[in-house]
Amino acid sequence: MDLIESSHNHMSSHDHLTPLPLDIMTHPLQSMLNPGTIAVVGASPKPGSFGGAVLANLAQHFRGKVCAVNPQYKEINGYACYPDLQALPEKPDCVCIAVPSRAVPDVLLQAADCAIPSAIIFSSGFAETGTPEGIALQNRIAEIARTRGIRVLGPNCTGIVNVRSGASCNILPSVKLLPLVPGDVGLVGQSGALGYVVFQAMHRGVGFSHLISTGNSSDVDIADLIDYLIDDPHTKVIATLFESVPDGPRLRAALQRAFEAGKPVVVYKIGVTQSGQKAALSHSGMLAGDAATYQALFARTGAIQVDCFEALLETAVFFARSGTPTMDSGVGIISGSGGSVVMAADKADTYGISLPEPQPETAAALRQRLPAFASFANPADITAESIRDEGMYEECVEIFAADTGFAGIVILMPSAHGEPAIRRAQGISELAGRLEKPLSLVWMNEWYEGIGSRVYDQSTTLAVFRSLDRCMSAYRLWFEYGRKRRELANQETLGHTSDPTEGFDQQAATGQARDYLQGFSPGACLTETQTRHLLQIWGIVCNEEALCTSPGQAAESASRMGYPVVAKIQAPDIQHKSDVGGVKLALQDEQAVRKAYVDILNSVSGLDLPNGIQGISIQKMIEPGVEMFVGTRLDPAFGPTIVYGFGGTLVEVLKDVAVSLAPVSAQEVRRNLDGLKMRKLLDGVRGAKPCDIEHFAQQVARVSEMAAALAGEITEIDINPIVLHNKGGVAIDGLVVRSEA
Secondary structure: OOOOOOOOOOEOOOOOOOOOOOOOOOOOOHHHHOOOEEEEEOOOOOOOOHHHHHHHHHHHHOOOEEEEEOOOOOEEOOEEEEOOHHHOOOOOOEEEEOOOHHHHHHHHHHHHHOOOOEEEEOOOOOHHHOOHHHHHHHHHHHHHHHHHOOEEEOOOOOEEEEOOOOEOOEOOHHHHHOOEOEEEEEEEEOOHHHHHHHHHHHHHOOOEEEEEEOOOOOOOOHHHHHHHHHHOOOOOEEEEEEOOOOOHHHHHHHHHHHHHHOOOEEEEEOOOOOHHHOOOOOHHHHHOOHHHHHHHHHHHHOOEEOOOOOHHHHHHHHHHHHOOOOOOOOEEEEEOOHHHHHHHHHHHHHOOOOOOOOOHHHHHHHHHHOOOOOOOOOOEEOOOHHHHOOOHHHHHHHHHHOOOOOOEEEEEEOOOOHHHHHHHHHHHHHHHHHOOOOEEEEEOOOOOOOOOHHHHHHOOOOEEEOOHHHHHHHHHHHHHHHHHHHHHHOOOOOOOOOOOOOOOOHHHHHHHHHHHHOOOOOOOEEOHHHHHHHHHHOOOOEOOEEEEOOHHHHHHHHHHHOOOEEEEEEOOOOOOHHHHOOEEEEEOOHHHHHHHHHHHHHHOOOOOOOOOOOEEEEEEOOOOOEEEEEEEEEEOOOEEEEEEEEOOOOHHHHOOEEEEEOOOOHHHHHHHHOOOOOHHHHHOOOOOOOOOHHHHHHHHHHHHHHHHHOOOOEEEEEEEEEEEOOOOEEEOOEEEEEOOO
């Protein structure tokens, strides 16, 4: 055998490509994504044309029926060509449209008249241009799809490839050169180009079920495609990359259904911006940007988010090979390089992956098999003897796999030495198919297509990574996914809110709050005093306060409360009072209170305050504690989101917060707090007592319920800080922004 292993002869033409019977699934998109008969409107023999590329791709891969439609030709590349859709000898399942944008609506109407159930529009020149004409054309397409009952993919999309049927309704000319490798990863995305560069992994033997590009998503979008692939028996994992979605609730529902069905969705979100934060008045608006909102969505729905493009396919294949973990942690790692095992230990620690020590029987079995100078720990260094001894890797993997402390096994493969590397790869791949635990391999060699690599890539039994970082990240995501699946099995529904506090009437609170908010104009920003009243309706614990309109009244209120006290400006146009000298702390006597009253008014006298000053708030000075933050904002796509974590004046600098979709349970709050950088502060440091985390979690849950119930009334809530003590906590300051409508 040659030192470079021979490549498997994957399907390059019509071999093994039989269309799936249309009655396998009854999903509304079946005719589009698994068609038996395809018509190409705008078919052309001209090189470089969209219609010509689609015909060439179908000719290479598709065994179903293809009809060309173009009144200028009688025949194109062996296909009979018809003047229009009405002239076709039979009704196609799907029509591919490759005509100028202005002609698309008429073609789509003609397809609807012929009762063709689906269409794929490749043409550009629609809403992506940003012009009124393009937007109007796309709106017309959406209207036809909605009113005539025809499902539409695109416009401005590259199309689809159904690997098993060979339905290559795609405008990219090199699709015809692809070796269609059947696999269990369905790939969907907005960007046809980015999706295709992932899809080209088939050239090294990685298999897929589908490639689907949505383009402008005038009708069919990412949510529809996820929903379809959930029911596809050939797809084990859905991989998706997208910039934005037209309908947030539908995406959320699709991701939730996938999770409940046990079909992992691996997501790489691109095109994240902070544009939605520009008009935000509150801290929560600054902290809960688009990226954080999507992260909250994925966490809530069990979607698996990767943080780099290169991780999308590797992680998807890993999940397809690995199923759902039955353990919370524990990975066994084997390598023939001492340096790589040290690296692996470092990376495992970075990603929070536990590497349990081998059980005594495991260590004993390794000692019998390995030379005395090997390492019998985890990670295990089986030494360079593994190069000479071809069976060593397989035997050591089997020993590790029998250890009940390991949920999965990782092989680090730094070597690509000669023909034995191919036999070793074949043996490891076969072994992976026999093991009850997932086996992953990290190709450590910079010779990416080195000897043996193609065998690993083609394997349908093990997952291959070309980065130790991405491997450890995938395991972390895998364990997290398993935990969520077990919670679901235990009927702990994702996103289930905590029960209202005993004696708290949420329905009555909602009614009172709505009545109170009617007194404020659309877009109004409530003062701290007004916000406090609203929060107290919802049972949020706030500090004592008196709103004063004279220095004497302020002094009298302070005396009644007891010193020390705090003085704060109350004006609808001042959201962050400390920034303008509107707060005076630790006032110890009447003279200090009177002076503070005057000084605060002087500090804000030069500001433009169209809504005036309501007065100076005198509040009891709260004992020091850990300052926390909770706030909400109304996301235009996903509704109210809640932000919570460490607060105070540095909240926007520290940005040590978590974000969830509202409402959120106290359980989810506690879990997310564990991921914050300053989490240990809550346990008490340098002699401080532990904080009442449960109180904070319950208060966050209550605020989230408030935000969800009043989503049509308010856009932002900001409570900063909540001073947390050993027992309980107190909200010190806050604001609420009324919705515009």
